[in-house]
Amino acid sequence: MKTFFKALGNVFKKPVTTKYPFEQTFIPDDYRGLIGFDENLCIWCRRCEMVCPPGAIVFSQDMEGKQTYHFNRAVCIYCGECVRACPKEGAIFQTAEPAPCALKAENINNGWNKLFDEALASREAYAAEKKRKAAEKAAADKAAAAKKEEENKTGN
Amino acid sequence: MGRQYEIPIGAQHISLLEPLHFKFTTENEKIVATEANVYYVHRGIEQACCSKFKFRQVSFVVGRVCGLCSISHTTAYSQVAEKLLKIEIPLRAKYLRMLVIELDRIHSHLLCLSHVAENSGFEALFMKTMQYREFSMELLEAVCGNRIQYDFSIVGGVARDLKPQVAQSILERLKKFIPQLDELMDIYKNNWTLSLKNKGAGAITKEDAMRLNVVGPFARAAGLAIDVRNETEDLLPWKQVGFEMITETSGDVYARNMVRLRELYVSIRIIENIINGLPESALITETKAFPDGEATVRLEAPRGELFYYAKGNKTQILERLKIKAPTFSNVAAMAEAFTGNEYGSAPAIIASYDPCLSCTAR
């Protein structure tokens, strides 16, 4: 009976819940929020990409070898593993800002999958190009060396 | 003897939070036989852990096995990986792990208690318990940075340190919580309406608990003193921080409520002891080794004993990871404890088992 009257008393009390859109909910100062990236500090070691459990970070590479950082806030689990793995302090960091919702226009799932594959392909293309150039250079060097040797021989 | 009826409950049912299915054979109102089916949410996490993810990433994957005991899973996995890597973690990391496990236990036990109240038809008590539970969620958010997926334990230590002002606020909030817990204890113990649904319902004897290898509050309510916190001193020093075994004798829903409520007092004491005696040391042990050999780890999750088996092969990917969730051990007993009860008590009994099916099916 005591419980009943106590419960009835709650009718005259203010609600204990937070009126969310009008009031801010509890967010601690060191909330695990969005991952930030500083391009100027990054040494492009790709260690954050290697440790990321869900694969929310990927680097693409153009033909000049310049890398670009891509991050998907909908795939990220905000564990902070990339921040711990980063050898250069401040290059990748965690903010206290909660991630905003994704819009349909962003095409955040399928678009990301495509981007991810393209980024890996671009890196492969760059590596292949580098290898081809290196092979070309090696062949040219070899030809030049052979020519030189020939010249030396004839010269003698 | 009346006619026999078969009544299914689940896999979708308003009184069930999780997809599980019971098929009761009843005579009039009495349940005479039960068949359980618990695997509706098999997600293949073990397979993912041994094929797709590197061993350091697995501690985040296993955190997703269960939302409520996420920290128990990550800690158990971290411990088993540390055994494979043959490293010892810093003392402060051990204490912080215990702190988060105990905070997690408070919120998990209160959730279970509130659902027992709800399924017994006591909506007001459900609201009250949920209201009092909120502080533990906020504390966990302050400690770990997230409400549900803590990602706190990592292989080799813990991910974050405990700030002094957060530690202070934990102590203050716990002090405020103790009178609220006393109030809950009083209602769960003495309320006459609740006792009609809870006393004597879903009872299991100590012999049956032993025979069916029951774990967790389910076993302790029947008088079987099984608690991993009482056992493994090498990994986490539970006894140093004031662990005490709680057992009841009657083994019914009421006894399970009492075990959970009394364990909350123990948890509060453990948290206070940890914060007051937190040792200073590094947070993480770095290593470049790869997991090798096989190891097992047991850990007391809020629902009972959690068991991890891992086998490494000196590569980044584990050879095998086996997860045994607490509810898995209780499935056999869950089906048997219904016998002799009225069908109307079934929802309250199911809630009092505190089943976690996504853990069980993985």
Add this chain to the structure above:
Amino acid sequence: MNKVMTSIENLKKDIGDFYKPELHHFMVMNAVEVGDQIEVQWFFSDYAHPCDTTCFYTLVRPETEIPSIKDIVASAWVAEAELVDLMNIKVENTQKGFVLEPDFESGPLRKKK
């Protein structure tokens, strides 16, 4: 962890001699692929000597039928049914279809050859 080697023929006798419901707690069964054989393991813990874990294990071919320990350990049927589905091993008196659907391709945890 205390590992005890056993064989299919002696399994029931070994576990029957070892297991006392009031002393031991059956935890879980596990199976690991070792080469083209499967190592099946039974884990027990001890109420009286808390840190003790005993593991009975035996190496079998995947197609060999393993005897069931249901009549010794009453709750072992859950673990057995799970292994039958996930590891595609054969256990006496256990049908597939408890964890996965009966028509599902069994043995998802086995390494693909």
